[in-house]
Amino acid sequence: MKSKDNFSGSFGVVLAAVGSAIGLGNIWKFPYMTGVNGGSAFVVIYLICIAFIGVPLVLSAFIIGRNSGENPISAYKKIAPNTPWFLNGWLGTLIGFIILTFYSVVAGWAIYYAYQSAIGGLAGLAPNEVGAAFGSFSASSWKPVCCQMIFMLATGYILLKGVKDGIEKFSRLLMPLLLMLLIILDIRAVTLEGSAAGLDFLFNPDFSKLTLSAVLSALGHSFFTLSVGAGTMITYGSYIKKENHLMPIVANIAFADTLIAIMAGVAIFPAVFAFGVEPASGPGLVFVTLPNIFNMMPMGQIFSFIFFMLLSIAALTSSISMIEPSIAYLISEYKWDRKKATIIVCIAATVIGAVLSQGNGALNSFKLPFYFEGHVQKMDIFGWVITLTDQLMPICGFFIAIFVGWYMDKKLVEIEISSNGKYNVWYFSLFRFAIKYTAPVAIVLIFVTAIFGLFK
Ligand code: TRP
16 A cells, blocks of 8 residues: 555654544543543543553554554455455544544634734633633634634645655654643643642542443543544554554553643643633633633743644644545545545545534534433534544444454464564453453443433
8 A cells, every 4th residue: 555655664653643642632622521521530431441442442453454454444354355344444434534524623723722822812811701712713604614724734735745754753843842831731730729629620539420421421532532443543553564562552652642631631620720610611621721821821822822733733643644544445445546535535524524613603503413311412513523423433443342352363363463473462361351341341331321321
């Protein structure tokens, strides 16, 4: 496959996979989900899902990808010819595309906030004004769409120009910088007056507040943040060299990803309480808390600009990974050239995303139904699509687990994770157990109880 040449050696692929995992999921979605779902108990469930379901699944996706050397759809066709398994490849590829539609909108918000910081548009606003500014921006019909288009142009450009020079160099610089900035933000946040309530909200588990839909959201988000339960990790797995040990790569991804999410939480929740923002205020949470912190820091606008720039770039290393599976598939199956595939997929995602973004404004009163906890709930189209993907990813992940745990030959799996006996895979039976039993059973249990509202 031509796109294999896009990475320079094994380090590049690892970097790209970490770049895929770290993104808006960590800094935007994790805090707002935590806020909506009542705090610390959600965080505990999320961490359990990462360790016992997410990690084995990323490893499984890498196994499928590297063993076949193919995009998700062709990967299933190759390992399981003449079976319907390829449908799960389709599902994963589709999920990546759907996620991109709303992801690009939120990335557009980050770009807008970088711009606003640069021109000083947020400087000196009182906390309630910061909230109001976000409300009127996200509800505007054209501003979010323009910013989303800028983001999609950047995504398309990188996908066309090759991943190697752009993303790799960016990522190398970006990750440490993002980490440093988060450390600074964390220090500022925990030294705010009234910050203790935020840390308590985040770290002191109160399971009485936990709802079934919160558990399902934690499961869905653990998939989202690891980019698993979609086509991404299978595709990236296909770019990993045969001699590389998969498990340490997975462990690094999970560790870095979780670290960044928790650090974002530590930056945001103390500020939520210190500035009297509603923790459950939803997708706008990051955008109505962080500007307040920046306003209270020396050179706050510069930090703010750097932060939102970094966030946009972190989103970029994720967005390219969402559509790479679609593009890889169109190239290998329909012999489209990379340019045609990239342009068509990007335009489609932009148009759909632009419509979805109106769910925060013009189309806010238009609601779609969702069946949850035994009854129908209504959501605007923007929130609806986010919820939809949070539920589709565990389904796709369930079948990944069944495929690697029950369908694939055990020997083949062992050869793949030990790189043909090169590494000591002492964890093999643990992994087998997780992927055969723990992950599928947990997914089904969480799903069924949350959807039908059992055990309430
Ligand atoms: N993990 C990314 C984040 O946290 C988002 C992401 C990238 C993703 N590729 C994906 C989510 C594929 C699901 C599927 O921002």
